[in-house]
Amino acid sequence: MLRMLIRQDISQYDLSSVKHMTTAGEALNPEVYRIFEKNTGLQILEGFGQSESTMIVGNLMGAPHKIGSMGKPAPIYKVDIVDPDGNPVNTGEVGEIVVDIREGIPAGLAVEYYNDPEKTEETWHDGFYHTGDTAWRDEDGYYWYVGRVDDVIKSSGYRIGPFEIESVIMELPYVLECGVSAAPDEVRGQVVKASIVLTEGKQPSEELKKEIQDYVKKHTAPYKYPRIIVFRDSLPKTASGKIRRNQL
Numbered sequence: 001m002l003r004m005l006i007r008q009d010i011s012q013y014d015l016s017s018v019k020h021m022t023t024a025g026e027a028l029n030p031e032v033y034r035i036f037e038k039n040t041g042l043q044i045l046e047g048f049g050q051s052e053s054t055m056i057v058g059n060l061m062g063a064p065h066k067i068g069s070m071g072k073p074a075p076i077y078k079v080d081i082v083d084p085d086g087n088p089v090n091t092g093e094v095g096e097i098v099v100d101i102r103e104g105i106p107a108g109l110a111v112e113y114y115n116d117p118e119k120t121e122e123t124w125h126d127g128f129y130h131t132g133d134t135a136w137r138d139e140d141g142y143y144w145y146v147g148r149v150d151d152v153i154k155s156s157g158y159r160i161g162p163f164e165i166e167s168v169i170m171e172l173p174y175v176l177e178c179g180v181s182a183a184p185d186e187v188r189g190q191v192v193k194a195s196i197v198l199t200e201g202k203q204p205s206e207e208l209k210k211e212i213q214d215y216v217k218k219h220t221a222p223y224k225y226p227r228i229i230v231f232r233d234s235l236p237k238t239a240s241g242k243i244r245r246n247q248l
Contacts, residue, residue: 001241002028002044003177006035007199020045020061026242027145027163029170030068046070048097048145050131052110052123053077056099057143068167069142070135076105078128081137086126094136094146094159098128134161151245153182155190160224162245165192168219169212169226174202179235181248183228194226195248197234204231 002023021036024047033044047058048070056079059071073079080088081095089095101109109129112120123130134146146152146161153160162180169178176197183193194212198204209229216225236247 002032002036006032006039007176010039015040015042018042022047024049024055025240027070029167031167031171033067048133048143050133052129053099054108056097056131066138066140066142069138069144071143072141073099073143076102076108078102079143080128081135081143082128089136091139092136094134094152094161096149097131097133097135097143098126099131100128148245151181153180153190153192155182155185155192155223156188158223160192164220165194165216165224165226168216169194169196171219172212172215174199175212177235179243179245179248180226181245185227191227192224193228193230193248195230195232195235197232 002021018040019042021040021042021044023044028044028046033046036042036044043061043065045059045061045065046069047055049055049058054076055074056077057070057073059065059069063071065071078100080098081093082098083089083093083095099109101107112124123132132149134149134152135143136146137143145163147163151162153162165180166178169175169180176199178197179195181193181195182190185191196212202208212229213225213227230248236244238244
């Protein structure tokens with residue numbers, strides 16, 4: 001919805017009664033945030049939660065806000081980032097977000113899946129609920145989203161988060177939407193694939209593909225650039241607006 005709003009002239013509307021905007025469901029692209037804030041003067045408060053919980057991590061009104069981050073853990077939760085063996089990772093390292101309720105707080109997190117003990121055991125273990133989402137934490141305690149555990153691209157031994165690449169590509173003014181996924185590769189195991197919807201009037205071409213690849217190389221580690229680029233009319237999404245990466 002925000003992507004559509006930033007491409008409309010909303011200066012004709014009186015937004016004086018609106019104090020802030022809250023987003024969730026899909027990680028917020030930093031460029032979308034910047035444009036929306038510039039056009040409206042409103043602060044966007046991004047939150048991360050799941051059906052099994054309320055908001056686990058989020059930005060709060062009046063608190064310092066790092067654009068692109070999910071914010072800090074909500075006070076009711078114990079939150080950590082762990083490696084595949086369940087060990088806490090260091091600051092700046094990517095791992096899975098795990099969460100539990102702080103002692104003495106009665107609610108805020110589910111305890112099991114109805115009639116599904118195997119799924120329950122797989123998700124609740126080692127004293128934590130395992131979210132299946134990956135992130136890293138900076139030195140100030142802010143969490144930065146990377147992607148679903150299954151979405152992380154493993155290329156030549158490197159682990160690449162789709163959201164990072166999507167955020168860079170979305171900085172280009174002629175990109176309306178972008179979804180990044182893994183494509184199989186005989187040498188590297190997997191490579192980055194970018195599925196892109198262009199703005200109206202912009203035509204796909206081999207030159208445009210190279211321009212996008214060069215832009216990503218310039219703004220991230222060179223090995224993260226999309227070796228495959230596909231232009232599409234639209235991206236497959238869930239009912240809640242999340243990109244279906246397994247269909248890209």
